[in-house]
Amino acid sequence: MLKDITLGQFYPAESKIHALDPRVKLVGTLLYVVSLFLFHNLAGFLLATAFLFFLIHMSKVPVSYILRGLKAIFILMVITAIFNVLFTPGTTIVHVWKIRITWEGVRAAVFMFIRLTYLVMGTSLMTLTTTPTRLTDGMESLMAPLEKIHAPVHEVAMMMSIALRFIPLLVDETDKIMKAQMARGADFESGNFWRRAKSMVPILVPLFVSAFRRAGDLALAMEARCYQGGEGRTKMKPLVYGRNDGKAYAVLWIYFAAMILVRIFLNLPHVPLLGH
Amino acid sequence: MSITLKNVSYRYSTGTAEEIEALKNITLTIEDGQFIGLAGHTGSGKSTLIQHLNGLLRPTEGQVLHNGQDIFEKGFDLRTYRTKVGLVFQYPEYQLFETTVLEDACFGPLNQGKTKEEAREMAKRALRSVSVPEELFERSPFELSGGQQRRVAIAGVLAMEPEVLVLDEPTAGLDPCGRTEILDLVKSLQEERKITVVLVSHSMEDIADYVQRLVVMKEGEVFLDDEPKKVFSHFEELEEIGLSAPQVTYLMQDLSAQGFGVPTDCITVEEAKEAILKAVGKC
Numbered sequence: 001m002l003k004d005i006t007l008g009q010f011y012p013a014e015s016k017i018h019a020l021d022p023r024v025k026l027v028g029t030l031l032y033v034v035s036l037f038l039f040h041n042l043a044g045f046l047l048a049t050a051f052l053f054f055l056i057h058m059s060k061v062p063v064s065y066i067l068r069g070l071k072a073i074f075i076l077m078v079i080t081a082i083f084n085v086l087f088t089p090g091t092t093i094v095h096v097w098k099i100r101i102t103w104e105g106v107r108a109a110v111f112m113f114i115r116l117t118y119l120v121m122g123t124s125l126m127t128l129t130t131t132p133t134r135l136t137d138g139m140e141s142l143m144a145p146l147e148k149i150h151a152p153v154h155e156v157a158m159m160m161s162i163a164l165r166f167i168p169l170l171v172d173e174t175d176k177i178m179k180a181q182m183a184r185g186a187d188f189e190s191g192n193f194w195r196r197a198k199s200m201v202p203i204l205v206p207l208f209v210s211a212f213r214r215a216g217d218l219a220l221a222m223e224a225r226c227y228q229g230g231e232g233r234t235k236m237k238p239l240v241y242g243r244n245d246g247k248a249y250a251v252l253w254i255y256f257a258a259m260i261l262v263r264i265f266l267n268l269p270h271v272p273l274l275g276h
Numbered sequence: 277m278s279i280t281l282k283n284v285s286y287r288y289s290t291g292t293a294e295e296i297e298a299l300k301n302i303t304l305t306i307e308d309g310q311f312i313g314l315a316g317h318t319g320s321g322k323s324t325l326i327q328h329l330n331g332l333l334r335p336t337e338g339q340v341l342h343n344g345q346d347i348f349e350k351g352f353d354l355r356t357y358r359t360k361v362g363l364v365f366q367y368p369e370y371q372l373f374e375t376t377v378l379e380d381a382c383f384g385p386l387n388q389g390k391t392k393e394e395a396r397e398m399a400k401r402a403l404r405s406v407s408v409p410e411e412l413f414e415r416s417p418f419e420l421s422g423g424q425q426r427r428v429a430i431a432g433v434l435a436m437e438p439e440v441l442v443l444d445e446p447t448a449g450l451d452p453c454g455r456t457e458i459l460d461l462v463k464s465l466q467e468e469r470k471i472t473v474v475l476v477s478h479s480m481e482d483i484a485d486y487v488q489r490l491v492v493m494k495e496g497e498v499f500l501d502d503e504p505k506k507v508f509s510h511f512e513e514l515e516e517i518g519l520s521a522p523q524v525t526y527l528m529q530d531l532s533a534q535g536f537g538v539p540t541d542c543i544t545v546e547e548a549k550e551a552i553l554k555a556v557g558k559c
Contacts, residue, residue, distance in 0.1 A: 173370075179332050180371040183363040184432060185355055185387030202383065205373035209418065 011128040017059035018129045021245045022138025028252050029126045035259040036115045036122075044262045045114065051255050052118055052125075061128050069124035070117060077116050084109035132164040141239050147230075154230025162218070170211060177206045277343055277360070277439050277472075279306045279329055284338035286324055298324040300496040301338070306440070306474060311466050313483040313504070314476045316493035317518040322476045323366070325493070326442050329474070330361035359388050362438030366445045368429035372417040377408065377428050380417050384436035395435075402435035403428065406461055423454045430458075434465070440472040441465070447482060459486055481522040484508070484543045492519065505541040524548040531555075 012018075017025075032051070039045055056066060070077075090104030127135070140157035147153050178188070181202045188199050286299040298321045306312060306329070316322045327333040328340050331347050331354050340347050347357055365371070374380035381399035382392075390398065403413065406427040412420065417428050430446065443462065447455040459475075463486050466473045477483045480490065490507045492500040494517045500507045508514070511521035511529070521543075528540045528548055538555045542548040 176365065177371055179327070180363075180365045180368065181383075182332060183330060183358055183365070184371075184384040185359040185436065186383075187355060187387065202371075202373045206371050209373075210370055 010131050011061045011065055013060045013129075015058060015060040015129070016244060017055060017125075019244065020129075020248055021239055021241055022130050022134040023142055023239060024241075024245045024248045024252075025126050025130055026135075026138050026142060028248070029123055031252055031256050032122045033119055035256055036118050038259050038263050040111075040263065041266060043266045044259060045111075047255075047258060047262060048118060052121060055125060056121075059125060059129050061125065065128060066121050066124050069120045073116065073120060077113055080116065081109040081113050084112050133161055136161045136164070137235075137237075137239055154233070158230075166211070166214070169214065170207065173210050174203065174207055177203050177210075278308055279361070279440065280304070280341040280344075281325075281328060281335075282339045282341060284328060284335040284340065286321075286328070286333060287336045298496055299328075299335070302496075302498055304491065304498060304501070306472060308472060309470055310472055311463070311486065311488045312472075312474045313480070313487035313490045314474055314493065315478065315480045315483070315490060315519060316499075318478060320493040320517075321496040322478075322493055323444055324496075326363065326444060326474065326476060329440070329442055330358045330363050332358075332363070356388070359384060359436040360438050361440045361442065362433040362436055364430055364433050364441070364443045364446060366448055367426075368433070368446075369417075369422065369425035372425060372429055372432075375416060376414050377403065377417050377420070378413040380428060381431045381435045384432055388436055398437060399431070399435045402431040402437075405434060405465065406431045423450060423457075426450070426458070427461075430461075438471065440474070442474040442476070444476045445478070446475070447477070455482060459483070462486070478519075480504075480508075480514075480519055484522050492517075504543055508543055509541060 032048075036048060039048060056063060085101055085105045085108075086099065088102055088105035088108050090102035092100055092102055093106070094101040130138070136157050139160070140153060143151070143153040143157075182188075186199060186202055188196065188203075191199070281302050281304045284299055284302045285297065288296045288298055302325065304325075314322050314325065324333065328335060331340065334348055342357060345352065347354060372380050374383065378396065378399055381403055382395040385395035385398045386392070400413070404410075408424065408427050408431060412424065412428075417425060420428065426446070430443075433441070441462070446458050446462065450458065459482065462473060462475065465471065475483055475487060480492075483490075484504050487504060490500070490502065490504045491498060492507060492514065499517065500510060500514075508521040508525050511525055514521055524542055524545055524547075525540070528538055528542050528551070531538050531552070532540050536552075536555050538551050542551050
């Protein structure tokens with residue numbers, strides 16, 4: 001029933017991308033997202049596309065998995081595109097009543113659509129190839145300088161990993177509680193909205209109770225193992241950069257530099273993207 | 277009312293790489309009034325099996341028949357059926373949610389469509405039958421001790437006055453004293469109300485003296501299905517699948533091998549004592 005929900009969408013495979021240090025992937029994703037907003041022309045677009053598909057190919061993650069992430073924001077993308085088409089001033093192509101569609105509008109919409117698509121694909125690639133634990137490890141390590149200004153970096157990272165760890169547990173628990181209440185004749189499917197909302201009480205109350213109980217148990221278990229926060233704490237699997245990580249950084253910065261150069265030197269004003 | 281599983285197979289996560297066949301072609305009839313034990317190692321499919329008995333899981337293949345009628349047929353009232361086959365899950369106290377003990381026990385009867393008055397009567401009867409003292413009825417279930425919570429949760433199922441009671445490891449996490457109490461209670465319910473009971477346990481020793489019939493599962497299949505005595509005579513095979521017969525069975529086997537003329541099918545300490553005394557007296 002609830003088991004079909006996939007959360008924390010890691011796709012297990014053995015690839016060079018999977019094996020990279022999570023910090024490389026985090027920095028890489030950030031650079032890629034920035035680079036998406038750098039290009040204004042076809043050359044930049046082609047470069048960003050080539051780079052993305054090169055990475056997808058290396059990661060051995062099926063493209064269909066990466067496209068899945070788009071479903072969630074598809075409506076947002078369509079709305080953004082419509083706004084861009086309708087409200088960008090410039091050379092008019094079509095003019096019906098008060099609606100004016102401009103060449104610049106269409107162009108902006110197409111680019112915005114592509115940018116958002118690549119943004120989601122790029123970030124999905126990161127979450128698909130990195131386990132949640134490694135991701136939080138990477139974030140903690142990258143944010144470590146902020147500890148100097150007393151930001152609770154370690155605590156936030158710990159909270160994140162615990163929250164992620166709890167998700168599958170709570171999904172399981174919900175499934176069990178639902179079944180237990182169904183065995184007592186509970187009905188979650190029929191009735192109007194109000195009745196259905198009320199029928200959730202027998203699930204939510206035990207679920208909260210159990211979440212608090214687990215949290216209490218976990219806190220106790222952590223204290224029993226002398227956990228006292230981040231200071232002086234070492235890791236069982238510390239993050240160490242390998243040779244491939246260095247190469248990956250090099251590739252990343254070369255790509256980023258290329259995107260900047262393309263923006264500066266190949267800034268052709270009107271690209272015949274739509275056969276204009 | 278009899279429940280029959282006919283060639284039931286069940287697979288988890290069908291169509292994915294992690295497909296697991298939890299039940300393999302199981303045929304089993306649960307007769308009226310029986311007290312049945314269902315044993316098996318962790319992962320042998322016990323819990324999956326009992327969820328078929330009240331239609332919480334739908335078999336991938338095969339049928340579940342209630343008095344000969346397929347419970348997944350169109351038009352079969354599965355909700356009413358579920359209230360007739362009371363299923364008590366593992367750690368049932370984790371499903372308590374109401375503000376008072378009495379109201380929680382009312383949940384089942386109210387879902388059956390009983391009036392508030394009727395539901396309260398049924399809940400009270402159920403709570404008394406599991407010996408929850410009257411002064412706790414208006415307390416919050418979350419204030420009770422673990423053992424009391426479990427009784428309240430069991431009462432929550434009993435309140436629906438089911439014809440079949442299925443209990444999944446009802447003694448898990450209880451001390452030896454609490455274990456015997458719960459099992460004695462189930463036994464007396466079965467005798468007084470003449471209901472059918474299916475008791476799931478991984479420890480056959482615990483349930484040996486209570487049940488009339490013992491079904492042992494192994495990797496999703498019925499491995500043995502017989503009277504406890506006959507099941508325990510296969511103690512060597514049981515060990516191979518990670519189960520063990522009651523300790524007295526081993527004792528009697530050893531004594532018999534040493535040349536004492538004792539029967540080897542004793543399953544309770546009491547029986548064994550009688551048998552040994554008799555054998556020694558004869559010597």
